[in-house]
Amino acid sequence: MKFLLKCFPIWGFFRKIAANFNETPILSEEAIMRFLRKTAFFTHFIVFISFYFAMSAFASQDGHDAQATHEVEEFNPGDMIISHIVDSYDWHILSIGHTHISVPLPIILYDEGQWHFFLSSRFEHGHASYKGYELAKEGAIKGKIIRYAADGSIVRPWDFSITKNVFGVFVSSILLIVIMSYVAKAYKKTNKHAPKGFQSVIEPIILFVRDEVAIATLGKDKYMRFAPYLLTIFFFIFFNNLLGLIPIFPLGANITGNIAVTGVLALFTFGMITFSGNKNYWAHIFNTPGVPWWLKIPLPLMPIIELLGMFTKPFVLMIRLFANITAGHIIILGFISMIFVFGQTSASAGFTMSILSVLMSVFMNFLELLVAFIQAYVFTLLSSIFISMAVEEHHHEEGHEAAH
Amino acid sequence: MELINPGLGLFFWMVLVFGIVFFILKKFVWPPILQSLKDREQHIEESLQMADATREEMKKLKLDNEVLLKEAKEEREAMMNEARKVREKMLEEARVKATAEAERIVESARQQIENERKAAIIDIKNQIAEISIEVAEKILREKLQTPKDHEQYIQKLLDSKQLN
Numbered sequence: 001m002k003f004l005l006k007c008f009p010i011w012g013f014f015r016k017i018a019a020n021f022n023e024t025p026i027l028s029e030e031a032i033m034r035f036l037r038k039t040a041f042f043t044h045f046i047v048f049i050s051f052y053f054a055m056s057a058f059a060s061q062d063g064h065d066a067q068a069t070h071e072v073e074e075f076n077p078g079d080m081i082i083s084h085i086v087d088s089y090d091w092h093i094l095s096i097g098h099t100h101i102s103v104p105l106p107i108i109l110y111d112e113g114q115w116h117f118f119l120s121s122r123f124e125h126g127h128a129s130y131k132g133y134e135l136a137k138e139g140a141i142k143g144k145i146i147r148y149a150a151d152g153s154i155v156r157p158w159d160f161s162i163t164k165n166v167f168g169v170f171v172s173s174i175l176l177i178v179i180m181s182y183v184a185k186a187y188k189k190t191n192k193h194a195p196k197g198f199q200s201v202i203e204p205i206i207l208f209v210r211d212e213v214a215i216a217t218l219g220k221d222k223y224m225r226f227a228p229y230l231l232t233i234f235f236f237i238f239f240n241n242l243l244g245l246i247p248i249f250p251l252g253a254n255i256t257g258n259i260a261v262t263g264v265l266a267l268f269t270f271g272m273i274t275f276s277g278n279k280n281y282w283a284h285i286f287n288t289p290g291v292p293w294w295l296k297i298p299l300p301l302m303p304i305i306e307l308l309g310m311f312t313k314p315f316v317l318m319i320r321l322f323a324n325i326t327a328g329h330i331i332i333l334g335f336i337s338m339i340f341v342f343g344q345t346s347a348s349a350g351f352t353m354s355i356l357s358v359l360m361s362v363f364m365n366f367l368e369l370l371v372a373f374i375q376a377y378v379f380t381l382l383s384s385i386f387i388s389m390a391v392e393e394h395h396h397e398e399g400h401e402a403a404h
Numbered sequence: 405m406e407l408i409n410p411g412l413g414l415f416f417w418m419v420l421v422f423g424i425v426f427f428i429l430k431k432f433v434w435p436p437i438l439q440s441l442k443d444r445e446q447h448i449e450e451s452l453q454m455a456d457a458t459r460e461e462m463k464k465l466k467l468d469n470e471v472l473l474k475e476a477k478e479e480r481e482a483m484m485n486e487a488r489k490v491r492e493k494m495l496e497e498a499r500v501k502a503t504a505e506a507e508r509i510v511e512s513a514r515q516q517i518e519n520e521r522k523a524a525i526i527d528i529k530n531q532i533a534e535i536s537i538e539v540a541e542k543i544l545r546e547k548l549q550t551p552k553d554h555e556q557y558i559q560k561l562l563d564s565k566q567l568n
Binding site: 082085086087108140158159160161162163165166169170173176177180181183184187188190191192193203206207210224227228229231232235236258259260261263264265267268322326 | 425435447
């Protein structure tokens with residue numbers, strides 16, 4: 001176990017952070033072991049839950065194997081990777097032959113003034129329809145719930161289903177709130193003294209976000225206003241990035257690698273920027289100072305560019321996080337796929353490839369641990385910079401005063 | 405492309421969940437943590453400043469002490485000197501007094517001795533005179549038994565008187 005911890009470069013990274021930003025005792029291996037022992041119950045709980053769900057899912061499978069047999073037995077890495085990355089209505093865990101072990105999740109639809117609630121197992125992995133609804137088999141909306149109207153056209157109902165990613169967000173959010181409340185309680189207890197236990201794992205990260213992100217960009221007098229938001233997005237992204245790497249049932253959904261999720265995060269940042277923007281910020285957009293007048297009148301060139309800039313900033317945040325996390329997952333899945341691609345030519349090739357693939361996947365996982373931190377940091381830092389630009393008390397006044 | 409096509413349901417749930425998470429963390433988690441961190445930093449800062457101030461004060465106190473010690477030493481020295489002087493003076497006085505007294509005593513003793521001596525001399529003289537008279541009487545009684553002797557002696561006395 002100790003050897004494993006030593007191999008785990010991110011701990012070293014955290015220790016360095018701890019040593020740099022905090023003069024409290026550096027996290028010791030004993031402390032980590034203690035934490036792991038303490039959380040052993042929780043881990044068991046998760047394993048138990050996963051197993052329970054898996055078993056119940058197994059039980060709910062009724063043989064559509066007969067239908068499946070005529071499917072072409074060929075491994076398609078592209079489909080496999082995409083199906084692992086995108087959202088889905090049930091949580092696929094394992095397939096043995098044609099029996100899919102997956103956790104059914106609730107479907108919530110609003111269609112023609114009516115709400116529909118049922119479990120995703122009704123669709124039998126896209127082979128069956130229920131109440132007239134079925135999963136689209138092709139096109140841009142492949143895998144989404146559709147309904148054929150009387151005239152044969154496709155109708156998409158309002159879909160508020162608890163999908164894999166929604167469920168994953170629930171789990172990680174509850175985990176985040178529980179852990180952070182625990183840490184907050186620890187802070188109330190230790191107050192002015194050195195952090196203890198798990199608190200000292202989280203503290204360097206909190207200090208890092210506060211000092212290197214919030215204070216560095218917003219300054220000492222303004223950071224307190226935005227620190228809660230910045231800490232929240234940082235830990236939310238960091239948590240989901242890390243949990244997305246754990247391929248055990250209630251964790252491991254590709255949450256931060258989903259464009260809707262990153263879009264919402266970017267939207268919140270957009271909201272923070274827009275609602276905290278001061279007079280100078282809006283003046284900068286609609287009457288940009290320091291540019292020739294003919295760039296504003298008669299054609300409002302600068303205002304258009306600045307207005308576009310308002311939206312491109314969060315848009316870029318959304319794309320960056322989504323692309324980075326998705327890319328990491330695709331690479332890992334790609335390495336895993338190679339085993340089966342080679343395995344289709346011959347078993348020995350697959351076996352040989354598996355050694356290389358596992359090694360590369362392990363390496364990628366370590367890299368992803370780093371990326372998990374870096375992307376959370378980048379998203380938070382850029383949000384913080386954009387907010388700081390919106391709340392900046394401008395130098396123009398200083399310039400005026402200097403001119404007097 | 406489903407990959408870059410945001411799901412409406414997920415979007416809705418995500419807004420809700422992240423909103424709630426943000427609300428809970430902002431309300432119950434970050435304030436105590438940030439406050440505690442701030443308090444701790446302030447506490448450390450204050451402690452360090454206090455330590456510095458104390459060190460400075462100690463230094464000053466030490467310096468003060470040294471000055472005080474030096475002053476005390478000087479004062480002691482001065483007092484000692486004075487005491488020594490006083491003692492010497494007293495000794496001198498005592499010596500002078502004692503000498504005078506001794507002289508007085510010696511003088512009076514001498515006076516007394518003189519007086520005693522004089523009295524003794526007078527006494528001796530008286531005794532000698534008595535003894536002389538007695539002896540003379542006895543001698544005279546022995547020698548002047550006859551009237552002729554008387555005459556002879558008177559003659560002799562007269563002679564010696566005349567000679568003088």
